[in-house]
Amino acid sequence: MDTKQFRxxxxxxxxxxxxxxxNMEDYTVHPDIQPGEIKNKLPKEAPKKGESMTTIFKDFExxxxxxxxxxxxPCWFAYFPANNSPPSILGEFLTAALGAQCMIWKTSPAAExxxxxxxxxxxxxxxxxxxxxxxxxxxxSTSTLIALLTAREKASNxxxxxxxxxxxxxxxxxxxxxxxxxxGAKIAGFGKDNIRLIPTDETFAIDVLELKxxxxxxxxxxxxxxxxxxxxxxxxxxxxxxxxxxGVICKQHDIWLHVDAAYAGTAAILPEKRWIMKGIEYAxxxxxxxxxxxxxxxxxxxxxxxxxxxxxxxxxxxxxYLKTGVDEIVNNYRDWGIQLGRRFRALKLWFVLRxxxxxxxQKMIREHIRLAEMLKQWINxxxxxxxxxxxxxxxxxxxxxxxxxTEMQLxxxxxxxxxxxxxxxxxxxxxTILKGKFVIRFCIAQRTTTENHVRxxxxxxxxxxxxxxxx
Ligand code: PLP
Numbered sequence: 069m070d071t072k073q074f075r076x077x078x079x080x081x082x083x084x085x086x087x088x089x090x091n092m093e094d095y096t097v098h099p100d101i102q103p104g105e106i107k108n109k110l111p112k113e114a115p116k117k118g119e120s121m122t123t124i125f126k127d128f129e130x131x132x133x134x135x136x137x138x139x140x141x142p143c144w145f146a147y148f149p150a151n152n153s154p155p156s157i158l159g160e161f162l163t164a165a166l167g168a169q170c171m172i173w174k175t176s177p178a179a180e181x182x183x184x185x186x187x188x189x190x191x192x193x194x195x196x197x198x199x200x201x202x203x204x205x206x207x208x209s210t211s212t213l214i215a216l217l218t219a220r221e222k223a224s225n226x227x228x229x230x231x232x233x234x235x236x237x238x239x240x241x242x243x244x245x246x247x248x249x250x251x252g253a254k255i256a257g258f259g260k261d262n263i264r265l266i267p268t269d270e271t272f273a274i275d276v277l278e279l280k281x282x283x284x285x286x287x288x289x290x291x292x293x294x295x296x297x298x299x300x301x302x303x304x305x306x307x308x309x310x311x312x313x314x315g316v317i318c319k320q321h322d323i324w325l326h327v328d329a330a331y332a333g334t335a336a337i338l339p340e341k342r343w344i345m346k347g348i349e350y351a352x353x354x355x356x357x358x359x360x361x362x363x364x365x366x367x368x369x370x371x372x373x374x375x376x377x378x379x380x381x382x383x384x385x386x387x388x389y390l391k392t393g394v395d396e397i398v399n400n401y402r403d404w405g406i407q408l409g410r411r412f413r414a415l416k417l418w419f420v421l422r423x424x425x426x427x428x429x430q431k432m433i434r435e436h437i438r439l440a441e442m443l444k445q446w447i448n449x450x451x452x453x454x455x456x457x458x459x460x461x462x463x464x465x466x467x468x469x470x471x472x473x474t475e476m477q478l479x480x481x482x483x484x485x486x487x488x489x490x491x492x493x494x495x496x497x498x499x500t501i502l503k504g505k506f507v508i509r510f511c512i513a514q515r516t517t518t519e520n521h522v523r524x525x526x527x528x529x530x531x532x533x534x535x536x537x538x539x
Contacts, residue, residue: 081319101135172400174392201373206367216252235291246330249263301460331513371405432515457502486531
């Protein structure tokens with residue numbers, strides 16, 4: 069493709085994307101297709117001769133698009149969001165055009181320095197301590213793995229990096245922590261048996277007394293508690309672990325405190341939600357995902373660490389071919405994480421932060437929280453439904469609870485309700501289990517979602533619930 073053709077197709081594609089955004093509501097939120105359906109429509113081998121962009125794009129519309137789940141749809145209420153925005157898409161477009169590798173300062177000086185600057189902006193926006201420094205990782209899972217590895221090295225005085233494990237180090241998190249903590253602990257070599265899942269209270273926050281007991285029990289047995297992974301905004305129900313209380317335990321026992329705020333960290337841009345950060349001064353590391361709720365398309369995970377020397381010492385490598393004359397005075401982000409080659413992710417984040425500005429972003433987050441509060445009131449006012457967790461952000465957990473049903477029947481009924489709602493293609497909701505009960509999650513975090521969208525889906529939920537009762 070020469071630049072003349074690129075210009076033609078590029079213009080067409082930008083028009084297509086703008087139309088796609090304008091007409092998003094014409095699409096079903098989630099495709100009703102069977103596993104293998106898309107694969108079977110595609111050739112088994114790559115073409116021997118190049119095909120025209122017109123042909124390729126036709127197949128994109130005919131084969132790929134019908135199999136896409138529309139995460140940017142205003143009625144996408146599933147999981148946590150992965151929202152994008154026009155400035156973010158433009159930033160990503162340029163990133164692809166530049167094709168820069170951002171592993172060290174020299175391979176892309178502006179990328180490194182923009183990353184440094186945007187991380188300071190985010191740090192101030194959410195009220196992180198000044199002493200922390202930030203770096204962009206691909207995901208919260210990777211960020212947590214990096215925290216686990218750094219904590220492992222700190223606890224072993226960097227012996228594990230040299231000799232492998234000799235001591236048994238333990239990892240603590242609540243039973244509601246994201247699966248990435250267990251996954252990361254397995255990858256980092258702690259071993260599944262050395263992960264302590266601490267029970268939670270009625271708000272789904274970690275039981276601090278149980279945490280303290282578990283730490284002391286491990287020490288008594290000669291094990292070495294290495295890291296506590298606290299969560300601000302658990303995945304199932306947005307429970308908030310109390311950092312101030314956890315922090316005291318960590319400080320007393322010299323344990324690394326990592327904070328996973330993947331979704332809810334964005335809420336800290338609101339002064340009225342800053343309470344979640346109480347005790348943040350105890351944190352050794354912190355992660356939140358602008359690629360979830362801050363309009364920056366996947367991937368962009370902001371990882372902050374208090375002692376960058378420990379981080380770098382865990383990951384640094386010094387091959388001759390990567391040495392430069394400025395290594396002592398710049399940030400070479402290859403040493404701040406797992407990857408060597410790194411994408412220029414700061415560009416899209418910079419576009420988003422500048423294009424919207426803090427006030428517009430605050431307005432959007434406030435509106436999502438208001439809509440969630442509104443939905444909560446509707447649920448509370450309808451005696452057939454039951455709220456299943458506190459609503460601190462924009463996630464509402466509830467279930468249908470007509471009287472005289474056993475817990476097992478209620479689980480089955482809600483499973484059927486969820487299926488019948490999602491089958492309509494008008495929305496996608498997901499489920500979880502809270503304290504053994506099947507719960508429907510409704511997360512309001514899309515850029516284009518309005519009160520009407522939430523109201524329509526609530527009406528759909530009540531209609532489907534009534535239909536189920538008649539069956
Ligand atoms: N932590 C929490 C609390 C999450 O809710 C999620 C995903 O929803 C993750 C971590 C994993 O995020 P990522 O997909 O960026 O690895």
